[in-house]
Amino acid sequence: MSRLNRNVASLKAQRETKLDQTLIQGGLAAAQATINKALQYDPATQAKLVKLGGKTLGIHMQQPNVSIYVRFGDSLHLQAHFEGETDTDLSGPASAFINLARHDDKQAALMKSDIQIRGSSQLAMGLADVFSDLQIDWEAAIAEWTGPVAAHVLGNNIRRVGQWFQRSITKVKQDTVEFVRDEWQASVHEIEGEQRFSAIQKLKLDVERLDARIQRIKHQMDSRK
Amino acid sequence: MSDTPNNSDQNTTHFGYQTVKTEEKQEKVAEVFHSVAAKYDIMNDLMSFGVHRLWKRFTMEFTGVRKGDHVLDIAGGTGDLTMKFSDLVGPEGKVVLADINDSMLKVGRDRLLDKGYSGNIEVVQANAEALPFADNSFNVITMAFGLRNVTDKDQALREFNRVLKPGGRLLVLEFSKTKNPLLSKAYDLYSFTALPFMGKLVTNDAESYRYLAESIRMHPDQDTLKGMFENAGFANCEYHNLTGGIVALHKGVKP
DSSP: OOHHHHHHHHHHHHHHOOOOHHHHHHHHHHHHHHHHHHHTTOHHHHHHHHTTTTOEEEEEEETTTEEEEEEOSSSOEEESOOOSOOSEEEEEEHHHHHHHHHOSSHHHHHHHSSOEEEEOHHHHHHHHHHHHTOOOOHHHHHHHHHOHHHHHHHHHHHHHHHHHHHHHHHHHHHHHHHIIIIISOOSOOHHHHHHHHHHHHHHHHHHHHHHHHHHHHHHHHHHHO | OOOSSOOTTTTEEEETTEEEEHHHHHHHHHHHHHHHGGGHHHHHHHHHTTTHHHHHHHHHHTTOOOTTOEEEEETOTTOHHHHHHHHHHTTTSEEEEEESOHHHHHHHHHHHHHTTOOTTEEEEEOBTTBOOSOTTOEEEEEEESOGGGOSOHHHHHHHHHHHEEEEEEEEEEEEOOOOOHHHHHHHHHIIIIIHHHHHHHHHSOHHHHHHHHHHHHHSOOHHHHHHHHHHTTOEEEEEEEEGGGTEEEEEEEOO
16 A cells, blocks of 8 residues: 555544544533533423433434434433434534524524434424523522522623623624725625615516527427428 | 363462462452442442443443333442433333342442332342343343453353343443553553552452452453353344443343
């Protein structure tokens, strides 16, 4: 085997080297504990998940290739391997799953995404609906450490800071759009853009109608011959 | 019959690095576990830095246990896996916690009761080489960190095959051999210096933990044990290395 081929084979082997199962189990155990702890602060969501007891969901991500199995019961159980048939499998690129996690309306996001559903779509949609309504009572979690009064004060301050960040990010986005449009003149106004795109769409339809008319005339002339 | 090394004239086997008469090994192993039983769980956590829980978690993923199943946790000792099985099989199922050592069984039984586990669990003192169960009794058999202490491993594997139902699976979690030379050196240093020291500190019994380290070195490697599974009549035999091969999970299915 040439030196180049040996180097390529070695690089491939490194890329394909699997993570030790001990590390994977450690990650899953930590994630499971965190999720179950968080769910304790949203009893309504937890109750809905308990109703799914006995069902198993397989999540198969590509790029990177990772499979996680979620067993539903009194609590969620995450596994790297599952013996038996899952009720539902979701497959797709990791980016699609991340996008799904970020969307508020998870049902709509799941339907529009590149994620393929195998098995019971009812389970997948049901879960998307459950997690869309997830409302974790963070104050209750903090209150376990600080007491209810301090947790409430802390919670208010965190909410205030969070709202300030939200407003700031929205303002920065707006200011950037205006700067690019009005100062740099590197883009057009949204209304102008929409008008231009409408005109292009109308032109496209007109061209298609003209093409259809030409084809009809051509057909008529060919049939007379 | 006993596993290697074996002098057929004198009928001897290994007890750690020592060579002893075959009929004496069981007694010597029993002495070790009578000594360590009370602090077994603490020592497991200390010696493995809690990682043994992850190894057992991985094992559970391969059991495929469902509600109503019958499970045998042999050499189950203090009941780590038994507790998990009890939750999975439900009231319609059954879990048998079996161990040859009554001190370990007492600790295990008390621990289970303290945590509220009882209804679907049966505690049995049993020798893996001669199981007191009918043929085709169990859906799953697990043995975690027990096989290396068995005198006649081939006989034990045959017994597991006998009491499993067709299609049932055997899972053996045990210390094994790492192929990584750096990890191997670090592991040897840790095993032969740190473990006896911890044993002396916590249980005042360095010798038992020296036996632990030695018995690991005398246990068959991954491929040899896989061959033993096949010789005992198991199909679809495979193994999975954990923590660089320091521990391995072997699986076989009764055809």
